[in-house]
Amino acid sequence: MKEKTILLVEDNSGDEALTKRALMKARIKNELEVVRDGAEALDYLFCTGEYVTRDIKKVPQVVLLDLKLPKVDGLEVLRRLRSDERTRLLPIIIFTSSQEEDDVVAGYEGGANSYVVKPINAKSFTDCIQQLGLYWVTLNEALPQ
Secondary structure (H helix, E strand, C coil): CCCCCEEEECCCHHHHHHHHHHHHHCCCCCCEEEECCHHHHHHHHHCCHHHCCCCCCCCCCEEEECCCCCCCCHHHHHHHHHCCCCCCCCCEEEEECCCCHHHHHHHHHCCCCEEEECCCCHHHHHHHHHHHHHHHHHHCCCCCC
8 A cells, every 4th residue: 555645844944854854764755746735735735836636635643733833824724624625624733943832723623634843853753753653544544545
């Protein structure tokens, strides 16, 4: 069976590198696709723009979504994904540095499956990504395609 994809929506190259390293360390071998802004995330998921040739039936296992993104912010990405029949059930984890109560509430009201604040130090960040990966990729039963 082909491995499921993890979609990382992240504009910070340092957090991207830490995420990749943590997934490797946890031996999570799923393909990791990275998009760097909200508009690119929407293009990827809806197979538009530069992703027009991507197979729309290949839905990621999980989306790790930052909130503070260029072009289209994470909450707007979440709103659009939840309002479309093709992506309304896609597991979305908000993975952000924002601890603001308004962001947490807006994330859950918008339909996020989880809201995780990025740890500040590298070891805690790595541990967090490993746990997220193990749960969402290994333990969680994915929605049938």
